[in-house]
Amino acid sequence: METIKCIETRRSIRKFKTQQIPHELMQEIIGAAAYAPSWKNTQVTRYVVVEDAAIKSRIADEAVLGFEHNKGIINGAAALVVVTLVHGRSGFERDGSYTTSKEDRWEVFDTGLATQTFCLAAHDKGIGSVILGIFDENKVADILGVEEGQKVAALVAVGYADEAPDAPKRKSVDDLLKFV
Numbered sequence: 806m807e808t809i810k811c812i813e814t815r816r817s818i819r820k821f822k823t824q825q826i827p828h829e830l831m832q833e834i835i836g837a838a839a840y841a842p843s844w845k846n847t848q849v850t851r852y853v854v855v856e857d858a859a860i861k862s863r864i865a866d867e868a869v870l871g872f873e874h875n876k877g878i879i880n881g882a883a884a885l886v887v888v889t890l891v892h893g894r895s896g897f898e899r900d901g902s903y904t905t906s907k908e909d910r911w912e913v914f915d916t917g918l919a920t921q922t923f924c925l926a927a928h929d930k931g932i933g934s935v936i937l938g939i940f941d942e943n944k945v946a947d948i949l950g951v952e953e954g955q956k957v958a959a960l961v962a963v964g965y966a967d968e969a970p971d972a973p974k975r976k977s978v979d980d981l982l983k984f985v
């Protein structure tokens with residue numbers, strides 16, 4: 806798909822068909838997401854694709870901070886992608902000190918870039934997605950047994966779209982941009 810078209814037509818998808826995503830297709834999407842830029846090419850973003858219905862529904866039941874809306878989305882998704890990051894590399898010097906006043910926030914910036922790249926690649930391959938920010942990161946980490954040294958950065962519900970929502974209104978370029 807042409808890049809601008811892919812950016813403009815990607816929508817957050819919250820209703821999915823039951824059809825599973827083939828592993829080869831998910832591997833292709835992650836392969837594309839791997840090309841996202843990162844701090845000194847540290848590539849700290851990792852992905853756990855939760856297909857197991859019991860684990861998915863445990864996350865939906867126990868780790869969405871009571872936000873029923875997200876519970877429904879997770880239960881209805883073909884899979885839930887748990888995006889994690891390897892803590893302590895992006896934004897850090899070799900001696901463990903922070904490089905800039907943003908301290909460790911560059912690692913979250915990196916996972917944001919990777920997650921959007923993932924969502925665009927998924928859209929290009931015909932897979933719908935929605936990033937979910939309202940969840941309990943420690944609870945998700947406990948349920949999944951996330952590796953020591955990693956943090957849960959975001960959840961992304963994925964599947965074949967069963968809706969075609971209109972784009973929510975965007976701010977005008979005049980509101981967003983200034984030249985100096």
Ligand SMILES: Cc1cc2nc3c(=O)[nH]c(=O)nc-3n(C[C@H](O)[C@H](O)[C@H](O)COP(=O)(O)O)c2cc1C
Nearest residue numbers: 815816817818819874875935936937938939972973
């Ligand atoms: C950091 C972040 C957190 C989000 N959290 C949620 C969420 O918890 N639940 C949800 O339904 N959508 C969530 N969204 C999706 C936004 O609501 C959506 O991107 C926005 O309304 C624009 O719609 P579009 O993605 O279709 O362009 C989140 C998006 C981002 C980037």
